[in-house]
Amino acid sequence: MKDKKPELNTLCVHAGELRDEKYRGAISPLYMATSYAFEDVEAKRYPRYFNTPNQEALSRKIAALEHTEKALLFGSGMAAISSALMAFLHRGDHVVLQKTLYGGTFNLVTEEFHKFGIEYTFTEGWAPEDFETCIRKNTRVIFIETPSNPLLTVTDIKAVAQIASKHGLVSMLDNTFASPVNQNPADFGIDLVIHSATKYLGGHSDILAGAVAGSEEHVEKVLQFGKNFGGNLSDYTVWLLERSIKTLGLRVKAQNRNARKLARFLQKHPDVSAVYYPGLKSHPDHALAKQQMKGFGGMLSFELRDGLDARQFMKELRLIKPSMSLAGVESTISSPMLTSHALLSTEERHKQGISDGLLRFSVGIEDKKDLIKDIEQALVKVTELVG
Incomplete structure:
Protein backbone atom coordinates (compact mmCIF):
# COMPACT_ATOMS: atom_id res chain seq x y z
CA MET A 1 0.00 0.00 0.00
CA LYS A 2 1.37 3.36 -1.03
CA ASP A 3 1.82 6.02 1.60
CA LYS A 4 -0.89 8.65 1.46
CA LYS A 5 0.29 12.05 0.22
CA PRO A 6 0.51 14.76 2.89
CA GLU A 7 -2.54 16.98 3.33
CA LEU A 8 -2.70 20.64 2.28
CA ASN A 9 -1.41 22.37 5.42
CA THR A 10 1.41 19.86 5.79
CA LEU A 11 2.47 20.56 2.20
CA CYS A 12 2.29 24.31 2.82
CA VAL A 13 4.66 24.00 5.77
CA HIS A 14 7.02 21.20 4.77
CA ALA A 15 7.05 20.55 0.99
CA GLY A 16 10.38 21.47 -0.56
CA GLU A 17 11.80 22.93 2.64
CA LEU A 18 15.55 23.40 2.95
CA ARG A 19 16.98 21.77 6.04
CA ASP A 20 19.49 23.60 8.18
CA GLU A 21 21.95 20.74 8.54
CA LYS A 22 24.58 22.78 10.36
CA TYR A 23 22.60 24.57 13.07
CA ARG A 24 19.30 22.63 12.85
CA GLY A 25 17.13 25.73 12.82
CA ALA A 26 13.38 25.17 12.44
CA ILE A 27 13.10 27.18 9.23
CA SER A 28 14.78 27.12 5.84
CA PRO A 29 18.14 28.92 5.81
CA LEU A 30 18.52 31.84 3.42
CA TYR A 31 21.33 31.69 0.86
CA MET A 32 21.98 35.21 -0.44
CA ALA A 33 24.94 34.42 -2.69
CA THR A 34 24.79 35.59 -6.30
CA SER A 35 28.02 33.81 -7.20
CA TYR A 36 28.61 30.06 -6.81
CA ALA A 37 31.43 27.62 -7.63
CA PHE A 38 31.41 26.11 -11.10
CA GLU A 39 33.91 23.25 -10.72
CA ASP A 40 33.51 20.05 -8.70
CA VAL A 41 29.86 20.84 -7.94
CA GLU A 42 26.64 18.97 -8.70
CA ALA A 43 25.04 22.04 -10.31
CA LYS A 44 26.36 25.29 -11.71
CA ARG A 45 24.16 27.70 -9.79
CA TYR A 46 23.33 31.21 -10.92
CA PRO A 47 20.34 33.32 -9.80
CA ARG A 48 19.18 34.06 -13.35
CA TYR A 49 19.12 30.32 -14.07
CA PHE A 50 16.38 29.75 -11.47
CA ASN A 51 18.52 27.20 -9.59
CA THR A 52 19.78 28.76 -6.38
CA PRO A 53 19.02 26.65 -3.28
CA ASN A 54 16.11 28.80 -2.14
CA GLN A 55 14.62 29.05 -5.64
CA GLU A 56 14.73 25.30 -6.13
CA ALA A 57 13.25 24.58 -2.70
CA LEU A 58 10.29 26.92 -3.11
CA SER A 59 9.69 25.71 -6.65
CA ARG A 60 9.29 22.19 -5.26
CA LYS A 61 6.76 23.47 -2.73
CA ILE A 62 4.65 25.23 -5.36
CA ALA A 63 4.79 22.19 -7.65
CA ALA A 64 3.60 20.00 -4.78
CA LEU A 65 0.71 22.37 -4.04
CA GLU A 66 -0.33 22.48 -7.71
CA HIS A 67 0.12 18.72 -8.25
CA THR A 68 2.69 19.25 -11.01
CA GLU A 69 6.18 17.96 -11.70
CA LYS A 70 7.99 21.29 -11.66
CA ALA A 71 7.57 25.00 -11.04
CA LEU A 72 9.49 28.23 -11.64
CA LEU A 73 9.52 31.53 -9.77
CA PHE A 74 9.39 34.95 -11.42
CA GLY A 75 9.70 38.57 -10.39
CA SER A 76 5.98 39.27 -10.88
CA GLY A 77 2.75 37.70 -12.08
CA MET A 78 3.13 39.46 -15.42
CA ALA A 79 6.68 38.12 -15.77
CA ALA A 80 5.26 34.63 -15.26
CA ILE A 81 2.42 35.17 -17.75
CA SER A 82 4.57 36.77 -20.44
CA SER A 83 7.33 34.16 -20.07
CA ALA A 84 4.86 31.27 -20.32
CA LEU A 85 3.16 32.70 -23.39
CA MET A 86 6.32 33.76 -25.21
CA ALA A 87 7.99 30.41 -24.57
CA PHE A 88 5.38 28.74 -26.78
CA LEU A 89 4.50 31.48 -29.29
CA HIS A 90 6.61 32.55 -32.25
CA ARG A 91 6.19 34.72 -35.33
CA GLY A 92 3.18 33.51 -37.32
CA ASP A 93 1.60 31.66 -34.39
CA HIS A 94 -1.86 32.31 -32.99
CA VAL A 95 -3.22 32.23 -29.42
CA VAL A 96 -6.83 32.00 -28.19
CA LEU A 97 -7.52 33.95 -25.01
CA GLN A 98 -10.54 34.15 -22.77
CA LYS A 99 -12.63 37.28 -23.16
CA THR A 100 -12.66 38.05 -19.42
CA LEU A 101 -9.02 38.52 -18.45
CA TYR A 102 -6.92 40.53 -16.05
CA GLY A 103 -6.27 43.93 -17.60
CA GLY A 104 -2.49 43.50 -17.53
CA THR A 105 -2.72 40.29 -19.56
CA PHE A 106 -5.10 41.93 -22.04
CA ASN A 107 -2.73 44.88 -22.43
CA LEU A 108 0.31 42.63 -22.89
CA VAL A 109 -1.40 40.88 -25.78
CA THR A 110 -2.90 43.91 -27.49
CA GLU A 111 0.14 46.18 -27.05
CA GLU A 112 3.04 43.80 -27.59
CA PHE A 113 2.13 40.71 -29.62
CA HIS A 114 1.91 42.46 -32.99
CA LYS A 115 5.55 43.51 -32.55
CA PHE A 116 6.49 39.83 -32.59
CA GLY A 117 4.16 38.83 -35.42
CA ILE A 118 1.93 36.83 -33.06
CA GLU A 119 -1.79 36.71 -33.84
CA TYR A 120 -4.51 36.48 -31.19
CA THR A 121 -8.24 36.10 -30.75
CA PHE A 122 -10.33 36.89 -27.68
CA THR A 123 -13.35 34.64 -27.28
CA GLU A 124 -16.89 36.02 -27.36
CA GLY A 125 -17.71 34.22 -24.12
CA TRP A 126 -16.16 31.59 -21.89
CA ALA A 127 -18.16 28.47 -22.76
CA PRO A 128 -16.15 25.57 -24.30
CA GLU A 129 -17.56 26.20 -27.78
CA ASP A 130 -16.36 29.81 -27.63
CA PHE A 131 -12.78 28.53 -27.51
CA GLU A 132 -13.11 25.82 -30.14
CA THR A 133 -14.59 28.18 -32.75
CA CYS A 134 -11.55 30.47 -32.40
CA ILE A 135 -8.94 27.82 -33.18
CA ARG A 136 -7.01 28.22 -36.44
CA LYS A 137 -4.39 26.13 -38.22
CA ASN A 138 -1.64 28.25 -36.64
CA THR A 139 -3.08 28.26 -33.10
CA ARG A 140 -0.57 27.06 -30.52
CA VAL A 141 -1.93 28.12 -27.12
CA ILE A 142 -5.23 28.51 -25.27
CA PHE A 143 -5.07 30.87 -22.27
CA ILE A 144 -7.82 31.10 -19.65
CA GLU A 145 -8.38 32.66 -16.23
CA THR A 146 -10.87 31.25 -13.75
CA PRO A 147 -12.35 32.68 -11.66
CA SER A 148 -11.72 35.79 -13.70
CA ASN A 149 -10.62 39.24 -12.58
CA PRO A 150 -12.80 41.15 -11.74
CA LEU A 151 -16.20 39.61 -12.59
CA LEU A 152 -15.54 36.13 -11.17
CA THR A 153 -16.69 34.29 -14.29
CA VAL A 154 -15.97 30.56 -14.15
CA THR A 155 -14.59 28.64 -17.13
CA ASP A 156 -14.92 24.87 -17.58
CA ILE A 157 -11.31 23.84 -16.99
CA LYS A 158 -11.64 20.20 -18.01
CA ALA A 159 -13.49 21.04 -21.23
CA VAL A 160 -10.91 23.63 -22.30
CA ALA A 161 -8.06 21.25 -21.46
CA GLN A 162 -9.68 18.56 -23.60
CA ILE A 163 -10.14 20.97 -26.50
CA ALA A 164 -6.48 21.97 -26.28
CA SER A 165 -5.36 18.35 -26.15
CA LYS A 166 -7.54 17.40 -29.13
CA HIS A 167 -5.96 20.10 -31.27
CA GLY A 168 -2.40 19.62 -29.98
CA LEU A 169 -2.32 22.98 -28.19
CA VAL A 170 -0.73 24.07 -24.92
CA SER A 171 -3.31 25.07 -22.32
CA MET A 172 -2.48 27.75 -19.75
CA LEU A 173 -4.54 28.93 -16.79
CA ASP A 174 -4.13 31.93 -14.50
CA ASN A 175 -4.99 30.44 -11.10
CA THR A 176 -4.33 33.59 -9.07
CA PHE A 177 -7.86 34.22 -7.81
CA ALA A 178 -8.46 30.62 -6.76
CA SER A 179 -5.02 29.70 -5.35
CA PRO A 180 -3.91 26.06 -5.04
CA VAL A 181 -6.11 25.79 -1.94
CA ASN A 182 -9.32 26.14 -3.94
CA GLN A 183 -8.38 24.78 -7.35
CA ASN A 184 -5.76 22.56 -8.99
CA PRO A 185 -6.03 23.00 -12.78
CA ALA A 186 -3.40 20.32 -13.53
CA ASP A 187 -5.84 17.73 -12.13
CA PHE A 188 -8.20 18.68 -14.98
CA GLY A 189 -5.55 18.45 -17.69
CA ILE A 190 -4.19 22.02 -17.88
CA ASP A 191 -0.57 22.11 -19.05
CA LEU A 192 0.71 25.26 -17.31
CA VAL A 193 -0.69 26.84 -14.14
CA ILE A 194 0.28 30.46 -13.54
CA HIS A 195 0.13 32.65 -10.44
CA SER A 196 0.68 36.20 -9.46
CA ALA A 197 2.34 35.08 -6.22
CA THR A 198 2.00 38.67 -5.08
CA LYS A 199 -1.57 37.74 -4.20
CA TYR A 200 -2.67 34.68 -2.20
CA LEU A 201 0.67 32.86 -2.20
CA GLY A 202 2.32 35.92 -0.63
CA GLY A 203 -0.80 36.95 1.22
CA HIS A 204 0.59 39.86 3.26
CA SER A 205 0.81 42.67 0.67
CA ASP A 206 4.60 42.82 0.92
CA ILE A 207 5.89 40.52 -1.85
CA LEU A 208 6.03 40.92 -5.63
CA ALA A 209 6.38 37.55 -7.37
CA GLY A 210 5.02 35.13 -9.95
CA ALA A 211 5.03 31.39 -10.55
CA VAL A 212 4.54 28.88 -13.37
CA ALA A 213 3.90 25.18 -12.68
CA GLY A 214 3.50 22.22 -15.02
CA SER A 215 5.16 19.14 -16.44
CA GLU A 216 8.93 18.92 -16.61
CA GLU A 217 8.77 19.21 -20.41
CA HIS A 218 6.63 22.35 -20.44
CA VAL A 219 8.41 24.07 -17.57
CA GLU A 220 11.79 23.40 -19.21
CA LYS A 221 10.67 25.46 -22.24
CA VAL A 222 9.61 28.32 -19.97
CA LEU A 223 12.93 28.03 -18.15
CA GLN A 224 14.92 28.48 -21.36
CA PHE A 225 12.96 31.62 -22.20
CA GLY A 226 13.20 32.89 -18.62
CA LYS A 227 16.99 32.56 -18.57
CA ASN A 228 17.28 34.89 -21.53
CA PHE A 229 14.78 37.48 -20.33
CA GLY A 230 15.92 37.54 -16.70
CA GLY A 231 12.66 37.81 -14.81
CA ASN A 232 13.50 35.71 -11.74
CA LEU A 233 13.25 36.63 -8.06
CA SER A 234 15.86 37.68 -5.53
CA ASP A 235 16.50 34.96 -2.97
CA TYR A 236 15.41 37.15 -0.09
CA THR A 237 11.97 37.53 -1.69
CA VAL A 238 11.95 33.78 -2.35
CA TRP A 239 12.61 33.17 1.34
CA LEU A 240 9.83 35.56 2.35
CA LEU A 241 7.42 33.87 -0.05
CA GLU A 242 8.23 30.44 1.37
CA ARG A 243 7.51 31.79 4.86
CA SER A 244 4.17 33.17 3.68
CA ILE A 245 3.03 29.97 1.94
CA LYS A 246 3.29 28.08 5.23
CA THR A 247 -0.01 29.69 6.28
CA LEU A 248 -1.63 29.65 2.82
CA GLY A 249 -4.20 26.97 3.65
Whole structure:
Protein backbone atom coordinates (compact mmCIF):
# COMPACT_ATOMS: atom_id res chain seq x y z
CA MET A 1 0.00 0.00 0.00
CA LYS A 2 1.37 3.36 -1.03
CA ASP A 3 1.82 6.02 1.60
CA LYS A 4 -0.89 8.65 1.46
CA LYS A 5 0.29 12.05 0.22
CA PRO A 6 0.51 14.76 2.89
CA GLU A 7 -2.54 16.98 3.33
CA LEU A 8 -2.70 20.64 2.28
CA ASN A 9 -1.41 22.37 5.42
CA THR A 10 1.41 19.86 5.79
CA LEU A 11 2.47 20.56 2.20
CA CYS A 12 2.29 24.31 2.82
CA VAL A 13 4.66 24.00 5.77
CA HIS A 14 7.02 21.20 4.77
CA ALA A 15 7.05 20.55 0.99
CA GLY A 16 10.38 21.47 -0.56
CA GLU A 17 11.80 22.93 2.64
CA LEU A 18 15.55 23.40 2.95
CA ARG A 19 16.98 21.77 6.04
CA ASP A 20 19.49 23.60 8.18
CA GLU A 21 21.95 20.74 8.54
CA LYS A 22 24.58 22.78 10.36
CA TYR A 23 22.60 24.57 13.07
CA ARG A 24 19.30 22.63 12.85
CA GLY A 25 17.13 25.73 12.82
CA ALA A 26 13.38 25.17 12.44
CA ILE A 27 13.10 27.18 9.23
CA SER A 28 14.78 27.12 5.84
CA PRO A 29 18.14 28.92 5.81
CA LEU A 30 18.52 31.84 3.42
CA TYR A 31 21.33 31.69 0.86
CA MET A 32 21.98 35.21 -0.44
CA ALA A 33 24.94 34.42 -2.69
CA THR A 34 24.79 35.59 -6.30
CA SER A 35 28.02 33.81 -7.20
CA TYR A 36 28.61 30.06 -6.81
CA ALA A 37 31.43 27.62 -7.63
CA PHE A 38 31.41 26.11 -11.10
CA GLU A 39 33.91 23.25 -10.72
CA ASP A 40 33.51 20.05 -8.70
CA VAL A 41 29.86 20.84 -7.94
CA GLU A 42 26.64 18.97 -8.70
CA ALA A 43 25.04 22.04 -10.31
CA LYS A 44 26.36 25.29 -11.71
CA ARG A 45 24.16 27.70 -9.79
CA TYR A 46 23.33 31.21 -10.92
CA PRO A 47 20.34 33.32 -9.80
CA ARG A 48 19.18 34.06 -13.35
CA TYR A 49 19.12 30.32 -14.07
CA PHE A 50 16.38 29.75 -11.47
CA ASN A 51 18.52 27.20 -9.59
CA THR A 52 19.78 28.76 -6.38
CA PRO A 53 19.02 26.65 -3.28
CA ASN A 54 16.11 28.80 -2.14
CA GLN A 55 14.62 29.05 -5.64
CA GLU A 56 14.73 25.30 -6.13
CA ALA A 57 13.25 24.58 -2.70
CA LEU A 58 10.29 26.92 -3.11
CA SER A 59 9.69 25.71 -6.65
CA ARG A 60 9.29 22.19 -5.26
CA LYS A 61 6.76 23.47 -2.73
CA ILE A 62 4.65 25.23 -5.36
CA ALA A 63 4.79 22.19 -7.65
CA ALA A 64 3.60 20.00 -4.78
CA LEU A 65 0.71 22.37 -4.04
CA GLU A 66 -0.33 22.48 -7.71
CA HIS A 67 0.12 18.72 -8.25
CA THR A 68 2.69 19.25 -11.01
CA GLU A 69 6.18 17.96 -11.70
CA LYS A 70 7.99 21.29 -11.66
CA ALA A 71 7.57 25.00 -11.04
CA LEU A 72 9.49 28.23 -11.64
CA LEU A 73 9.52 31.53 -9.77
CA PHE A 74 9.39 34.95 -11.42
CA GLY A 75 9.70 38.57 -10.39
CA SER A 76 5.98 39.27 -10.88
CA GLY A 77 2.75 37.70 -12.08
CA MET A 78 3.13 39.46 -15.42
CA ALA A 79 6.68 38.12 -15.77
CA ALA A 80 5.26 34.63 -15.26
CA ILE A 81 2.42 35.17 -17.75
CA SER A 82 4.57 36.77 -20.44
CA SER A 83 7.33 34.16 -20.07
CA ALA A 84 4.86 31.27 -20.32
CA LEU A 85 3.16 32.70 -23.39
CA MET A 86 6.32 33.76 -25.21
CA ALA A 87 7.99 30.41 -24.57
CA PHE A 88 5.38 28.74 -26.78
CA LEU A 89 4.50 31.48 -29.29
CA HIS A 90 6.61 32.55 -32.25
CA ARG A 91 6.19 34.72 -35.33
CA GLY A 92 3.18 33.51 -37.32
CA ASP A 93 1.60 31.66 -34.39
CA HIS A 94 -1.86 32.31 -32.99
CA VAL A 95 -3.22 32.23 -29.42
CA VAL A 96 -6.83 32.00 -28.19
CA LEU A 97 -7.52 33.95 -25.01
CA GLN A 98 -10.54 34.15 -22.77
CA LYS A 99 -12.63 37.28 -23.16
CA THR A 100 -12.66 38.05 -19.42
CA LEU A 101 -9.02 38.52 -18.45
CA TYR A 102 -6.92 40.53 -16.05
CA GLY A 103 -6.27 43.93 -17.60
CA GLY A 104 -2.49 43.50 -17.53
CA THR A 105 -2.72 40.29 -19.56
CA PHE A 106 -5.10 41.93 -22.04
CA ASN A 107 -2.73 44.88 -22.43
CA LEU A 108 0.31 42.63 -22.89
CA VAL A 109 -1.40 40.88 -25.78
CA THR A 110 -2.90 43.91 -27.49
CA GLU A 111 0.14 46.18 -27.05
CA GLU A 112 3.04 43.80 -27.59
CA PHE A 113 2.13 40.71 -29.62
CA HIS A 114 1.91 42.46 -32.99
CA LYS A 115 5.55 43.51 -32.55
CA PHE A 116 6.49 39.83 -32.59
CA GLY A 117 4.16 38.83 -35.42
CA ILE A 118 1.93 36.83 -33.06
CA GLU A 119 -1.79 36.71 -33.84
CA TYR A 120 -4.51 36.48 -31.19
CA THR A 121 -8.24 36.10 -30.75
CA PHE A 122 -10.33 36.89 -27.68
CA THR A 123 -13.35 34.64 -27.28
CA GLU A 124 -16.89 36.02 -27.36
CA GLY A 125 -17.71 34.22 -24.12
CA TRP A 126 -16.16 31.59 -21.89
CA ALA A 127 -18.16 28.47 -22.76
CA PRO A 128 -16.15 25.57 -24.30
CA GLU A 129 -17.56 26.20 -27.78
CA ASP A 130 -16.36 29.81 -27.63
CA PHE A 131 -12.78 28.53 -27.51
CA GLU A 132 -13.11 25.82 -30.14
CA THR A 133 -14.59 28.18 -32.75
CA CYS A 134 -11.55 30.47 -32.40
CA ILE A 135 -8.94 27.82 -33.18
CA ARG A 136 -7.01 28.22 -36.44
CA LYS A 137 -4.39 26.13 -38.22
CA ASN A 138 -1.64 28.25 -36.64
CA THR A 139 -3.08 28.26 -33.10
CA ARG A 140 -0.57 27.06 -30.52
CA VAL A 141 -1.93 28.12 -27.12
CA ILE A 142 -5.23 28.51 -25.27
CA PHE A 143 -5.07 30.87 -22.27
CA ILE A 144 -7.82 31.10 -19.65
CA GLU A 145 -8.38 32.66 -16.23
CA THR A 146 -10.87 31.25 -13.75
CA PRO A 147 -12.35 32.68 -11.66
CA SER A 148 -11.72 35.79 -13.70
CA ASN A 149 -10.62 39.24 -12.58
CA PRO A 150 -12.80 41.15 -11.74
CA LEU A 151 -16.20 39.61 -12.59
CA LEU A 152 -15.54 36.13 -11.17
CA THR A 153 -16.69 34.29 -14.29
CA VAL A 154 -15.97 30.56 -14.15
CA THR A 155 -14.59 28.64 -17.13
CA ASP A 156 -14.92 24.87 -17.58
CA ILE A 157 -11.31 23.84 -16.99
CA LYS A 158 -11.64 20.20 -18.01
CA ALA A 159 -13.49 21.04 -21.23
CA VAL A 160 -10.91 23.63 -22.30
CA ALA A 161 -8.06 21.25 -21.46
CA GLN A 162 -9.68 18.56 -23.60
CA ILE A 163 -10.14 20.97 -26.50
CA ALA A 164 -6.48 21.97 -26.28
CA SER A 165 -5.36 18.35 -26.15
CA LYS A 166 -7.54 17.40 -29.13
CA HIS A 167 -5.96 20.10 -31.27
CA GLY A 168 -2.40 19.62 -29.98
CA LEU A 169 -2.32 22.98 -28.19
CA VAL A 170 -0.73 24.07 -24.92
CA SER A 171 -3.31 25.07 -22.32
CA MET A 172 -2.48 27.75 -19.75
CA LEU A 173 -4.54 28.93 -16.79
CA ASP A 174 -4.13 31.93 -14.50
CA ASN A 175 -4.99 30.44 -11.10
CA THR A 176 -4.33 33.59 -9.07
CA PHE A 177 -7.86 34.22 -7.81
CA ALA A 178 -8.46 30.62 -6.76
CA SER A 179 -5.02 29.70 -5.35
CA PRO A 180 -3.91 26.06 -5.04
CA VAL A 181 -6.11 25.79 -1.94
CA ASN A 182 -9.32 26.14 -3.94
CA GLN A 183 -8.38 24.78 -7.35
CA ASN A 184 -5.76 22.56 -8.99
CA PRO A 185 -6.03 23.00 -12.78
CA ALA A 186 -3.40 20.32 -13.53
CA ASP A 187 -5.84 17.73 -12.13
CA PHE A 188 -8.20 18.68 -14.98
CA GLY A 189 -5.55 18.45 -17.69
CA ILE A 190 -4.19 22.02 -17.88
CA ASP A 191 -0.57 22.11 -19.05
CA LEU A 192 0.71 25.26 -17.31
CA VAL A 193 -0.69 26.84 -14.14
CA ILE A 194 0.28 30.46 -13.54
CA HIS A 195 0.13 32.65 -10.44
CA SER A 196 0.68 36.20 -9.46
CA ALA A 197 2.34 35.08 -6.22
CA THR A 198 2.00 38.67 -5.08
CA LYS A 199 -1.57 37.74 -4.20
CA TYR A 200 -2.67 34.68 -2.20
CA LEU A 201 0.67 32.86 -2.20
CA GLY A 202 2.32 35.92 -0.63
CA GLY A 203 -0.80 36.95 1.22
CA HIS A 204 0.59 39.86 3.26
CA SER A 205 0.81 42.67 0.67
CA ASP A 206 4.60 42.82 0.92
CA ILE A 207 5.89 40.52 -1.85
CA LEU A 208 6.03 40.92 -5.63
CA ALA A 209 6.38 37.55 -7.37
CA GLY A 210 5.02 35.13 -9.95
CA ALA A 211 5.03 31.39 -10.55
CA VAL A 212 4.54 28.88 -13.37
CA ALA A 213 3.90 25.18 -12.68
CA GLY A 214 3.50 22.22 -15.02
CA SER A 215 5.16 19.14 -16.44
CA GLU A 216 8.93 18.92 -16.61
CA GLU A 217 8.77 19.21 -20.41
CA HIS A 218 6.63 22.35 -20.44
CA VAL A 219 8.41 24.07 -17.57
CA GLU A 220 11.79 23.40 -19.21
CA LYS A 221 10.67 25.46 -22.24
CA VAL A 222 9.61 28.32 -19.97
CA LEU A 223 12.93 28.03 -18.15
CA GLN A 224 14.92 28.48 -21.36
CA PHE A 225 12.96 31.62 -22.20
CA GLY A 226 13.20 32.89 -18.62
CA LYS A 227 16.99 32.56 -18.57
CA ASN A 228 17.28 34.89 -21.53
CA PHE A 229 14.78 37.48 -20.33
CA GLY A 230 15.92 37.54 -16.70
CA GLY A 231 12.66 37.81 -14.81
CA ASN A 232 13.50 35.71 -11.74
CA LEU A 233 13.25 36.63 -8.06
CA SER A 234 15.86 37.68 -5.53
CA ASP A 235 16.50 34.96 -2.97
CA TYR A 236 15.41 37.15 -0.09
CA THR A 237 11.97 37.53 -1.69
CA VAL A 238 11.95 33.78 -2.35
CA TRP A 239 12.61 33.17 1.34
CA LEU A 240 9.83 35.56 2.35
CA LEU A 241 7.42 33.87 -0.05
CA GLU A 242 8.23 30.44 1.37
CA ARG A 243 7.51 31.79 4.86
CA SER A 244 4.17 33.17 3.68
CA ILE A 245 3.03 29.97 1.94
CA LYS A 246 3.29 28.08 5.23
CA THR A 247 -0.01 29.69 6.28
CA LEU A 248 -1.63 29.65 2.82
CA GLY A 249 -4.20 26.97 3.65
CA LEU A 250 -5.24 28.64 6.91
CA ARG A 251 -5.47 32.10 5.38
CA VAL A 252 -7.39 31.16 2.24
CA LYS A 253 -9.93 28.99 4.05
CA ALA A 254 -10.64 31.86 6.45
CA GLN A 255 -11.02 34.22 3.49
CA ASN A 256 -13.34 31.75 1.77
CA ARG A 257 -15.65 31.72 4.78
CA ASN A 258 -15.66 35.50 5.14
CA ALA A 259 -16.24 36.13 1.44
CA ARG A 260 -19.24 33.81 1.33
CA LYS A 261 -20.80 35.60 4.32
CA LEU A 262 -20.09 39.04 2.86
CA ALA A 263 -21.45 38.05 -0.56
CA ARG A 264 -24.72 36.92 1.02
CA PHE A 265 -24.94 40.12 3.06
CA LEU A 266 -24.34 42.33 0.01
CA GLN A 267 -26.79 40.36 -2.11
CA LYS A 268 -29.60 41.14 0.34
CA HIS A 269 -28.72 44.81 0.84
CA PRO A 270 -31.11 47.25 -0.88
CA ASP A 271 -28.28 49.63 -1.82
CA VAL A 272 -26.41 46.92 -3.79
CA SER A 273 -27.67 46.16 -7.30
CA ALA A 274 -25.39 43.24 -8.24
CA VAL A 275 -22.96 40.82 -6.59
CA TYR A 276 -20.50 38.61 -8.48
CA TYR A 277 -19.35 35.61 -6.44
CA PRO A 278 -19.30 31.97 -7.61
CA GLY A 279 -20.28 30.79 -4.14
CA LEU A 280 -23.75 32.31 -4.51
CA LYS A 281 -26.43 30.02 -5.91
CA SER A 282 -27.58 32.93 -8.08
CA HIS A 283 -24.20 33.06 -9.86
CA PRO A 284 -24.65 31.65 -13.39
CA ASP A 285 -21.53 29.50 -13.01
CA HIS A 286 -22.24 28.27 -9.47
CA ALA A 287 -22.80 24.62 -10.45
CA LEU A 288 -19.59 24.53 -12.47
CA ALA A 289 -17.65 26.19 -9.65
CA LYS A 290 -18.85 23.47 -7.27
CA GLN A 291 -17.52 20.81 -9.64
CA GLN A 292 -14.00 22.17 -10.06
CA MET A 293 -13.35 24.26 -6.94
CA LYS A 294 -12.80 23.12 -3.37
CA GLY A 295 -13.71 26.57 -2.06
CA PHE A 296 -15.14 29.66 -3.76
CA GLY A 297 -12.33 32.06 -2.89
CA GLY A 298 -11.94 35.35 -1.07
CA MET A 299 -12.66 37.62 -4.04
CA LEU A 300 -15.99 39.14 -5.03
CA SER A 301 -17.23 42.16 -6.93
CA PHE A 302 -20.37 44.24 -6.57
CA GLU A 303 -22.16 47.33 -7.84
CA LEU A 304 -24.11 49.89 -5.85
CA ARG A 305 -27.62 50.87 -6.90
CA ASP A 306 -28.08 53.71 -9.36
CA GLY A 307 -27.39 57.13 -7.89
CA LEU A 308 -24.80 56.03 -5.32
CA ASP A 309 -21.22 57.16 -5.89
CA ALA A 310 -18.88 54.14 -5.76
CA ARG A 311 -15.77 56.31 -5.34
CA GLN A 312 -17.33 58.21 -2.44
CA PHE A 313 -18.36 54.88 -0.89
CA MET A 314 -14.73 53.77 -0.86
CA LYS A 315 -13.70 57.03 0.80
CA GLU A 316 -16.22 56.46 3.59
CA LEU A 317 -14.83 53.04 4.54
CA ARG A 318 -12.87 52.98 7.79
CA LEU A 319 -11.65 49.37 8.13
CA ILE A 320 -11.60 48.11 4.54
CA LYS A 321 -8.73 49.78 2.69
CA PRO A 322 -9.09 51.21 -0.84
CA SER A 323 -6.00 49.62 -2.34
CA MET A 324 -4.75 48.51 -5.75
CA SER A 325 -3.75 44.91 -5.10
CA LEU A 326 -5.58 42.01 -3.45
CA ALA A 327 -5.50 38.78 -1.45
CA GLY A 328 -3.75 40.09 1.67
CA VAL A 329 -4.87 39.20 5.17
CA GLU A 330 -6.37 42.69 5.32
CA SER A 331 -9.57 43.45 3.40
CA THR A 332 -9.13 45.80 0.47
CA ILE A 333 -11.39 47.28 -2.18
CA SER A 334 -10.69 48.82 -5.56
CA SER A 335 -12.24 50.20 -8.69
CA PRO A 336 -11.16 48.07 -11.70
CA MET A 337 -11.76 51.12 -13.89
CA LEU A 338 -9.04 52.98 -11.98
CA THR A 339 -6.65 50.10 -11.20
CA SER A 340 -6.50 46.57 -12.66
CA HIS A 341 -8.25 47.51 -15.93
CA ALA A 342 -7.20 51.15 -16.23
CA LEU A 343 -5.09 50.36 -19.32
CA LEU A 344 -8.20 49.26 -21.21
CA SER A 345 -10.34 51.77 -23.07
CA THR A 346 -13.85 52.48 -21.81
CA GLU A 347 -15.21 50.52 -24.77
CA GLU A 348 -12.98 47.52 -24.02
CA ARG A 349 -13.97 47.52 -20.33
CA HIS A 350 -17.68 47.73 -21.08
CA LYS A 351 -17.33 44.95 -23.67
CA GLN A 352 -16.04 42.76 -20.85
CA GLY A 353 -18.97 43.80 -18.65
CA ILE A 354 -16.89 46.00 -16.35
CA SER A 355 -18.96 49.04 -15.45
CA ASP A 356 -17.45 52.28 -14.17
CA GLY A 357 -19.16 51.66 -10.82
CA LEU A 358 -17.91 48.10 -10.32
CA LEU A 359 -16.06 47.51 -7.05
CA ARG A 360 -13.67 44.59 -6.52
CA PHE A 361 -13.59 43.40 -2.92
CA SER A 362 -10.72 41.30 -1.58
CA VAL A 363 -12.02 39.87 1.68
CA GLY A 364 -9.44 39.43 4.43
CA ILE A 365 -9.33 37.47 7.67
CA GLU A 366 -10.88 40.09 9.96
CA ASP A 367 -14.04 39.26 11.91
CA LYS A 368 -16.91 39.27 9.42
CA LYS A 369 -19.08 41.31 11.80
CA ASP A 370 -16.59 44.16 11.72
CA LEU A 371 -16.43 44.07 7.92
CA ILE A 372 -20.21 44.18 7.67
CA LYS A 373 -20.40 47.11 10.09
CA ASP A 374 -17.87 49.03 8.02
CA ILE A 375 -19.82 48.49 4.80
CA GLU A 376 -23.09 49.44 6.50
CA GLN A 377 -21.76 52.73 7.86
CA ALA A 378 -20.23 53.65 4.49
CA LEU A 379 -23.50 52.90 2.70
CA VAL A 380 -25.41 55.06 5.17
CA LYS A 381 -23.05 57.99 4.55
CA VAL A 382 -23.05 57.70 0.77
CA THR A 383 -26.84 57.38 0.76
CA GLU A 384 -27.20 60.54 2.84
CA LEU A 385 -25.25 62.47 0.20
CA VAL A 386 -27.94 61.82 -2.42
CA GLY A 387 -30.77 62.73 -0.03
